[in-house]
Amino acid sequence: MTAPGRPQPTGPEPTGPLRGIRVFDLTRVLAGPTCVQMLADLGADVIKIERPGAGDDTRGFAPPTVPGTEESAYFVGVNRNKQSVTLDISQPEGQDIALRLIADCDILVENFKVGALAKYGLGYQQLHARFPRLIYCSITGFGQTGPYAPRPGYDSLIQAMGGVMSLTGEPDGLPQKVGVPVADLFAGLYGCIGILAALRHRDLTGQGGNTGSNTGGQQIDIGMLDTHVAWLANQGMNYLATGENPARLGNQHPNIAPYQVFPTEDGHIVLSVANDPTFKRFCEAFNLTNMLGDPRFVTNAARVGNRQLVTDALTPVMRQHPTHWWIERLEALKIGCGPINKLSEVFEDPQVIAREMVLPMAHSSGQTVKVIANPIKLSETPADYRIAPPLLGEHTDAVLSERLGLDAAALAALREKNVI
Numbered sequence: 001m002t003a004p005g006r007p008q009p010t011g012p013e014p015t016g017p018l019r020g021i022r023v024f025d026l027t028r029v030l031a032g033p034t035c036v037q038m039l040a041d042l043g044a045d046v047i048k049i050e051r052p053g054a055g056d057d058t059r060g061f062a063p064p065t066v067p068g069t070e071e072s073a074y075f076v077g078v079n080r081n082k083q084s085v086t087l088d089i090s091q092p093e094g095q096d097i098a099l100r101l102i103a104d105c106d107i108l109v110e111n112f113k114v115g116a117l118a119k120y121g122l123g124y125q126q127l128h129a130r131f132p133r134l135i136y137c138s139i140t141g142f143g144q145t146g147p148y149a150p151r152p153g154y155d156s157l158i159q160a161m162g163g164v165m166s167l168t169g170e171p172d173g174l175p176q177k178v179g180v181p182v183a184d185l186f187a188g189l190y191g192c193i194g195i196l197a198a199l200r201h202r203d204l205t206g207q208g209g210n211t212g213s214n215t216g217g218q219q220i221d222i223g224m225l226d227t228h229v230a231w232l233a234n235q236g237m238n239y240l241a242t243g244e245n246p247a248r249l250g251n252q253h254p255n256i257a258p259y260q261v262f263p264t265e266d267g268h269i270v271l272s273v274a275n276d277p278t279f280k281r282f283c284e285a286f287n288l289t290n291m292l293g294d295p296r297f298v299t300n301a302a303r304v305g306n307r308q309l310v311t312d313a314l315t316p317v318m319r320q321h322p323t324h325w326w327i328e329r330l331e332a333l334k335i336g337c338g339p340i341n342k343l344s345e346v347f348e349d350p351q352v353i354a355r356e357m358v359l360p361m362a363h364s365s366g367q368t369v370k371v372i373a374n375p376i377k378l379s380e381t382p383a384d385y386r387i388a389p390p391l392l393g394e395h396t397d398a399v400l401s402e403r404l405g406l407d408a409a410a411l412a413a414l415r416e417k418n419v420i
Contacts, residue, residue, distance in 0.1 A: 016043025016384035021199070022105040024098075025049060025082060026089075026122075028056040030155070030181055031139050031224065032111035033078040034188030039107070039195065040081030041374040041383040047101060047399055048082040048390070049089070052418055055392040068367035076369055076389040080361065083387065083395035086420050089120050093419045098122060100404050102131060107195055111139040114149045124219045132215040135198045139191050143223025153224045158183035162228030167235055170250045186231055187224040194220035249307075257303040257310050261340065262318040269323050271314075272336030276300055285333055286317060361388040396420050 013019070018039060025036045025048040033056070040046045050056055056079070062072035085101075088094040099121070102108060108127065110117060117123050124136045138144060141153010159165050159177045169176035202216035229236065235246050238254060246254055251270075253259035258279075259272050273279045276299055283291050291297040291313065296306045303310050318326065323339055330337040341349065347358060359373040374383035400406045400420070414420045 012386040014043040014045055014384055014386065015381070016041065017378070017381040019043040019045075019384075021045065021107065023047070024102050024105040024108045026108065026110035026112065026117070027139070028111065029058055030078060030184040031187040031191070032109055033058075034185055035137065035139065035191040035195070036082065036109050037078050037080060038189065038192045038374070039109075041376075041385070043381070043384050044107070046082040047105075047395075048079065048084050049087050049098070050084055050392060052086040052088055052393070052420060055084070055086070059392060066363075066367070066369045069363060069365040069369065071363075071365070071369075071389065071391075076371060079389040080371060080385065081387045082390060083399055084390035084393055085396045085399050086393035087396075088419050089122065091417070091419050093414065093417065095120050095122070097400065097404065097414075097419070099130075101399075102127065102134065104403065105134065106199070107135045107137065109137045109139070109191065109195070113152060114138075114140055114144055128217060128219070132217055133202060134217040135195055135202070135220070136217065137191050137195050137220040137222065139187055139222040139224070141224050143226055144219075144221045148225070155181035155183045155224075158224045158228050162225055163232055163236075164228065167246055167248060169248050171248050173248070175248070183224050183228050187222055187227045190227045190230070191220060191222045194222065252307060252311075255304065256300060257307045258314055260311070262315060264318055264321060264323045264326060266322040268340050269318065269326050270336075270338050270340065271318070271330070274336060278335055279303070281333055282330075282335055285329070288313075288317065359385060361385060363388040364391050364394060393420070
């Protein structure tokens, strides 16, 4: 149920664990919308603010469009469960409407350049003074402080500056970015984690509503470069431990061998031999016991130190049989392995189908659109799919009339001035 004293949300009532939580969404493109969609899937009631006549930049990131609609696949992928309200926050009347809507919200998420919202009266310090319980999440390329704070941030730029491109690609090839925009996605997910922690803090300290005298809100400062450095994980730690820049290893693992791609008779396979007992089991099963007596191969540390010898020894063996032959036998031995699937094979995989990772939603165009489902499986409060990715401004009139009491004449006047 919704929070006491609040009007019902536009559309189906949320059922997830964040039901009753309201989000004012000032994000666009990918990092911010990813963060907010996660909150929305968990039941938060989201108002997505978009520019009149243009909307989120990703509405124009086409082709491709979703079949039967004019909506870009990019936009549809990260904007479900949101109500689209067109509002020009550069105009005083738009700022007034924004403030009236924010007054009834728990969370504001934005990914404007540092300081850009302050000129509209929507900066953190301005809103914190007025709404002390508001949780305000800012997602930028480089965070709110430091010498790079004013710079714009883009996924490929962050991948380059954050080091992952130096680690990705063949040893003698060019540095490579990851094939999906991981810098954006991680920033969005870290932002969501920060918001959930801030909500928990507010709950623990027992604050009342935004209009009360208590506080509890705070700013969450997410820099894409920060989050990128954080997920360098074992490679980052390898550098800190040795002072040596890790080399590009293609599809090999920096700390385990063999843990890589091998050619098969009809394609390729990933073989993941994660420890010495597994390597022993592998060798015994496929007539490679000679390797078990060789000090260059007997331990993982030795194999990592002689990774090219390991590759050279196993490649002709793996080429002897087709991929399906290897997968059948390796799985029986409980040795990690898998095919290298194209996306057509991913979405036809029986495990992906069984886990219901493709979700059909009834779109306002009249078509059914397919989206990728939320991967979080909660036993008691599962992800809540109630609003398909919206048309531009689809909910403007409903939200402003229901929440602010604006009548048809007031809405028409605002539309005439291009405020909405």
